[in-house]
Amino acid sequence: MTKKLFIQTYGCQMNLADSEEMAAHLLSRGYSLTENLDEADLALVNTCTVRDHAEHRALSFLGRLRQWKREKDGRHILFAGCAAQRLGEKLKKTFPYLDLVSGARDIDHFADLLDKSGLFSLQHGGDLPAKGVTGYVTIMRGCDFACTYCIVPSVRGPVHCLPSKDICARAAQKAKEGFPEIMLLGQTVNAWKEEGKTFADLLNEVSALPGVQRVRFVSPHPAFITPQFLQVVENNPKIARHIHLPAQSGSTKVLQEMKRGYTREILLEKIRALKARGFAISTDLIVGFPTETQEDFEQTLTLVEEAGFSAAYCFKYSPRLGTPAAQMPLLREKVLEERLDILLNKVRGLADDAYAAHVGKEIEILMESPHKGRSSDNFWAQTKKSYTIGTIVKTVAEASDGTLLFTRD
Ligand code: 5AD
């Protein structure tokens, strides 16, 4: 009987892709996947540390695994990702039953790490189940920015771009395996470059590969929304019309203190340029940065109105050890909570409005099941007829319920 692997992933799309990569190495060492922890022999916990809460959840899950490990002989625990990178081997002091720690930066030599541990040996296991229509391809790792609230640069390290020929080979392989949509991944994905090539050039290359029908990417930084990028997307309909563009704040003063590298006006200009090219824009916003005044906060509220985001993920500022902002005095928790509440109320209606705005319009949906697919600008749609999974259907949205478009065909 093959041994079973259970994976718990916290955090961003990068982590999901890393989990997939780690799983592939484990499957070639005799494991098959299970979604049931009780029948697992190995628990892989891939963690996030971007906010204290994310790290806390991963650590409390690890705490629960103590009992799980006791219940059956031969069980192992592997703790990976960003929290593992931050806390390192000292984790084994608090959690002595932990077998292996593999930080986010170890991903490239994960196979070596497994082999050195002596716990695993190469043999045939199960295959990764092909799920959905989207194939994830990591194109860069790390971040060269130094946003004052953010722990990512210290955890993930400086930017390292993968060569375009490896990226294209990987994307072509994914398309061949039946993923018509390719999602390019990186911490600051659009900072990707190589000699003579920009991210926009890479988008063109990947979208021209046989079998690739649509290309998405996450997470971009506003600094790299360049005129060349705008021109390339304008001429390339395979580039999906959705962008997740983290704004973080609507106040130029706070943006400067965060060291984001843009002002409110520059950001709004880029947002307008993207919208003029048919993009829906979602964003991340932080409330309660240490220097945020009531006025600054109100600027974030008006940014939401002016930008017309299709969705906004809102976070309370969380001080991260070693970051410059963590040295500043915190605002009172009550203020953070109030501001988060007000902002959440403000963004609650965004999806409804964005869905409603599609009624009567043409949409192109990539089918993810016989009756359901996603539009290029990332809205879910339900069709009347049944279609083959992985095909693109051009139709018209006739109605919306705020979470789903209902199409004519
Ligand atoms: N506190 C709160 N939110 C943060 N983010 C990053 N660092 C912090 C922090 N210290 C948010 C940003 C980023 C998202 C992934 O997490 O909005 O875009």
Ligand code: SF4
């Ligand atoms: Fe963190 Fe800023 Fe880099 Fe994004 S761009 S990962 S927020 S430092």
